[in-house]
Amino acid sequence: MKHLVWDWNGTLLDDLKLVVDATNVCLATVGGPVITAEEHRRDFRRPILDYYAHVLERPVDEVEFKLLDDAFHDAYRERMAEVQLVPDALEAMAKWPGTQSLLSMFFHDELLIEVERHGLGARLVRVDGLPGTIGGHRKATYLERHLKALELNPADVVMIGDSVDDGDAALANGCTAVLYAGGFTDSKLLEATGLPVAHSLVEAVELAMSNQDPVRC
Numbered sequence: 001m002k003h004l005v006w007d008w009n010g011t012l013l014d015d016l017k018l019v020v021d022a023t024n025v026c027l028a029t030v031g032g033p034v035i036t037a038e039e040h041r042r043d044f045r046r047p048i049l050d051y052y053a054h055v056l057e058r059p060v061d062e063v064e065f066k067l068l069d070d071a072f073h074d075a076y077r078e079r080m081a082e083v084q085l086v087p088d089a090l091e092a093m094a095k096w097p098g099t100q101s102l103l104s105m106f107f108h109d110e111l112l113i114e115v116e117r118h119g120l121g122a123r124l125v126r127v128d129g130l131p132g133t134i135g136g137h138r139k140a141t142y143l144e145r146h147l148k149a150l151e152l153n154p155a156d157v158v159m160i161g162d163s164v165d166d167g168d169a170a171l172a173n174g175c176t177a178v179l180y181a182g183g184f185t186d187s188k189l190l191e192a193t194g195l196p197v198a199h200s201l202v203e204a205v206e207l208a209m210s211n212q213d214p215v216r217c
Contacts, residue, residue, distance in 0.1 A: 010183030
């Protein structure tokens, strides 16, 4: 592998608690339940509209999803400056011998500010976040665009992320993937994908570098 694509939220950024708190704020706006971190890790999925429908146990249309998404991000932004990187994030990034980039489903302009706040700009050859003003999409199409912009052969790329969707996106684009169990998704769900699962970011990079090739479709 020559190039590593990192996920941001729940992978490099240790923001599970804030995400759960912000989710509870947005669910409260429609009389929804209070969720725990364990429940979030068990139930979270993309598209996020489907996640809200699961938690609320009823359909959620695009209009209501926009209201929920706005409420979530307003609550998230209020405390975003408190969040730090995962403790071994810098060590893990330093272990990777090739180039690195970042692909996030967080809004692009705000993502750039956060990447610089955490001092990662010089380590990354490209940073891509979500264009537009509403999130919640699956990542595969955005990864395809990210790789094309970098002019990379997907066979030379590994992705490290904390969700089933990260693994799906990597495999859909012909990349390899290692999943990180310290983020937004229960480790049993990650293991069920058949992809390598790491319990630290350093371990994730070591798996990505190992002679035993991570699973590719």
